Amino acid sequence: MQESRFDQYEVKHMREKEKKKDPNSSKMPQTESLYKSLYIEIEEKRAFLIALINSIPDIFFYKNAEGVYLSCNKAFEKYVGVPESEIIGKSDIELFGEETAGQYIKMDLEIMTSGRTMASERVLTYLDGSQVYIETLETPYYDPAGNISGIIGIGRDITERKKREDEINYLSYHDILTGLYNRAFFHEECKRLDTSRHLPLSVIIGDVNGLKLINDTLGHAEGDNLLKVIADILKTCCRQCDIVARTGGDEFAVLLPKTDGNTVQAIVERIVDNCSVYSSNRLNNVLYTNIALGCATKYSTAESLNKIIKTAEDLMYRRKLVEYKSMHSSILSSIKTTMSEKNYATKSHADRLAKLSRKLGEELRLPERVIDEIELVSTLHDIGKISLDEKILNKPGPLNNEEWQEIQKHPEVGFRIANAISELQHLSEYILCHHERWDGAGYPQGLSGEDIPLISRIIAITDAFDAMTQDRPYRKAMSEGAAAAEIERNSGTQFDPDLAYIFTRKVLDENY
Numbered sequence: 001m002q003e004s005r006f007d008q009y010e011v012k013h014m015r016e017k018e019k020k021k022d023p024n025s026s027k028m029p030q031t032e033s034l035y036k037s038l039y040i041e042i043e044e045k046r047a048f049l050i051a052l053i054n055s056i057p058d059i060f061f062y063k064n065a066e067g068v069y070l071s072c073n074k075a076f077e078k079y080v081g082v083p084e085s086e087i088i089g090k091s092d093i094e095l096f097g098e099e100t101a102g103q104y105i106k107m108d109l110e111i112m113t114s115g116r117t118m119a120s121e122r123v124l125t126y127l128d129g130s131q132v133y134i135e136t137l138e139t140p141y142y143d144p145a146g147n148i149s150g151i152i153g154i155g156r157d158i159t160e161r162k163k164r165e166d167e168i169n170y171l172s173y174h175d176i177l178t179g180l181y182n183r184a185f186f187h188e189e190c191k192r193l194d195t196s197r198h199l200p201l202s203v204i205i206g207d208v209n210g211l212k213l214i215n216d217t218l219g220h221a222e223g224d225n226l227l228k229v230i231a232d233i234l235k236t237c238c239r240q241c242d243i244v245a246r247t248g249g250d251e252f253a254v255l256l257p258k259t260d261g262n263t264v265q266a267i268v269e270r271i272v273d274n275c276s277v278y279s280s281n282r283l284n285n286v287l288y289t290n291i292a293l294g295c296a297t298k299y300s301t302a303e304s305l306n307k308i309i310k311t312a313e314d315l316m317y318r319r320k321l322v323e324y325k326s327m328h329s330s331i332l333s334s335i336k337t338t339m340s341e342k343n344y345a346t347k348s349h350a351d352r353l354a355k356l357s358r359k360l361g362e363e364l365r366l367p368e369r370v371i372d373e374i375e376l377v378s379t380l381h382d383i384g385k386i387s388l389d390e391k392i393l394n395k396p397g398p399l400n401n402e403e404w405q406e407i408q409k410h411p412e413v414g415f416r417i418a419n420a421i422s423e424l425q426h427l428s429e430y431i432l433c434h435h436e437r438w439d440g441a442g443y444p445q446g447l448s449g450e451d452i453p454l455i456s457r458i459i460a461i462t463d464a465f466d467a468m469t470q471d472r473p474y475r476k477a478m479s480e481g482a483a484a485a486e487i488e489r490n491s492g493t494q495f496d497p498d499l500a501y502i503f504t505r506k507v508l509d510e511n512y
Contacts, residue, residue, distance in 0.1 A: 057156070059134070062141065064150040067091050067108055079124065079134065079155075107138065112148055115140050121158070133162045175246040177224055178231035186245035186253055193243075193257050194298075194305045201305065202264035202297040204254040205312040206234070206271075207320055209290040210331050211250040217417040218387055229278060230291055237270045252291070253309075261297045268293050279330075288331045292320035332421060335386050349466060354378040356462040359507045360499070374455050377430045381459050384414030384431070408443045411435055430455040434463065439493045457496045461487060461503050464494070484508055 053060050059076040063069050069087050077084055080095055092101035092108075103122075111118055117139040124132050136155035143149040173185040181189075193201055208230055215223035227250070234244050234252060243255040256264055271293060279289045294315030298308045357378045361371040385393060388410060392403050399407060411432050418428035433447060433456035440448030452460075468483035478486070484504045491500035 059136075059153075059155040061153050062150060063108070063153070065112065065148065067105060069095075070150070079132075108151055111138055111140055111151055115148060122155075132157055132159045134158065178228055178246050180231050180235070180252070181243060181245040183245065183247040186243065186247055186255070189243045189255055190305055190309075193255055196301050198257040199301070200258065200260045200297050200299045201308075202256040202259040202261070202295060203305075203309050203312045204252075204256070204264065204268060204271075204293055204295045205309065205316045206230075206252040206254075206291045206293045207316055208250040208252075209292055209320065209323060210288050213331060213417070213420040214288070216420050217413060226289065229289055230275070233271060233274045233278065233289070237267055237274055259297070260299075261295075264295045264297060268295050290323070290330070292316050292323060294319060332424075335383060335417065349470070350379040350382070352466050353381070353459070353462050356466065356507065357458055360458050360462060360503050363502050363506045364499075370455070373427060373430075374458055377427050377434075377455055377459060378462070380414070380418065380424070380427065381431055381434045381463065382410065382414065383417050384410035384412065386417075387413045408435075412444055429453055430459070432456075434459040436460070437494045438496050442494075452496075457499055461495050461499055464490075465503070480508065 054074045056073070057075055059079050060073040061069060061076050062071040068089060068091055072080075072084055072087055074084075077087065080087055082095075087095065092104045095101070096104070103120075107118060107120060110116075117137065119135070119137050122134045122136060124134060134155045135158045136153055138151050138153040140148045141150040141152050173181060173188075175182045208226065211223055211226060214226055227246070230252065231244075231246065234254065238244050238254055238256070241257060242259075245253050245255075247253045254267075256267070259267075271291070275289045275291060294312040294317070296308045296311040296315065298305055354375045357374045358371055361374045366374070388406060392399065392406060395403070411434060415428045415432035418424040418431050430453050432444070433452050436442035436445065436447040436452045436456060437460075438449060438452070438457075440446050442452075465483050465487060468478045468486060469480050471477045487495060487500050488504050491497045
């Protein structure tokens with residue numbers, strides 16, 4: 001901030017005035033001394049004010065009545081991007097260009113005319129492209145005669161505050177997870193678009209298939225991934241003018257202005273096709289991608305938009321009922337395929353296990369219905385391993401404690417998967433208990449003896465035998481004879497002794 005000559009001039013003027021009154025006064029040395037000390041005091045105060053104004057982070061400037069800058073502080077230098085020496089004596093047009101200066105000049109004229117203090121927000125773009133928001137407060141400056149002789153302005157950087165405000169505004173109308181509009185915004189847009197100029201106005205209502213199953217079995221993180229994928233597909237398939245919103249946990253809605261029935265039906269089919277393509281691509285990390293959709297169109301102002309939305313919703317629920325059974329079958333198929341891809345041995349292990357378990361069931365003279373269940377559980381018993389990292393499944397060495405704890409969770413995950421699919425609910429307990437031990441030292445519940453379901457006890461034996469007779473990344477396979485001997489050795493501790501005897505003596509060949 002530059003020092004003007006105003007105070008020096010005043011002091012000199014006062015001295016000359018005093019001399020004219022009494023040029024021969026003997027008190028002149030005293031007066032001279034008084035003026036000198038007064039000048040020093042004024043200069044000290046000026047230096048203090050300059051230092052104070054330059055130290056504050058807020059900008060400060062002073063313009064005359066013609067809009068020419070007469071003074072400013074360091075913060076204003078930074079705001080403009082040039083030193084004070086290149087600011088003083090220049091106008092807004094010279095500093096900011098005509099487009100930006102126009103709004104400043106308009107405000108200055110209003111202040112000069114009305115004499116009011118005015119506030120404004122300005123956006124400044126720096127040479128590097130970055131932008132800052134400045135909040136300014138400008139007030140008229142009056143000369144001793146009471147006339148407005150200029151404008152004093154102060155301002156501060158409110159960029160961070162604006163960012164927070166923008167975030168709050170964004171969150172008030174957007175879904176945090178998917179980035180789509182939320183229910184509140186959707187209803188606001190329903191009111192805005194429900195006019196004759198937006199007709200025909202179409203609506204799509206969607207409900208994600210299998211979200212609860214994914215959440216219950218694989219966890220909410222996987223469910224969230226599914227929702228984000230569906231949201232991306234909806235945005236891709238719809239147009240810029242369409243309002244795509246997540247209106248509930250697994251619910252989505254789309255408003256399509258100036259869209260007839262044929263067009264909206266084509267968009268629905270495109271969404272369904274995109275979901276199918278995404279699900280079939282095994283490189284994608286989302287297990288199953290499907291959404292039940294219904295659509296309807298409003299053609300005249302006499303129709304109620306709420307009824308149109310209800311019609312689309314009803315059609316969506318009908319579609320959901322039709323797809324219910326095939327959805328579970330598709331999810332189960334996806335789980336099996338994903339498991340095979342995580343660990344190439346999974347399918348062949350399940351096939352061998354099914355044959356051995358069926359033989360043991362037949363030796364026990366169990367009903368065919370139960371034998372069929374044993375065979376099915378054999379193919380599904382490790383379904384919970386879908387939740388495991390393939391690095392753990394394929395680790396070329398013994399598992400550490402943390403990895404072993406993760407492995408021990410798979411019966412419970414498998415139980416939740418089976419329990420969530422109505423056709424498999426009756427098998428869920430067998431899947432849960434297939435790692436229990438006869439002596440109670442198994443997991444996850446620590447059951448013992450005949451408290452362990454029969455089918456689970458059968459699977460425990462055949463599963464252990466097949467595991468021992470196959471190569472693992474960290475060990476070579478045992479011979480079938482050695483594996484049979486190991487089953488007998490653990491009879492009564494790990495395995496049901498009666499079942500172990502029948503398996504080793506009757507199911508396996510006598511040579512083992």
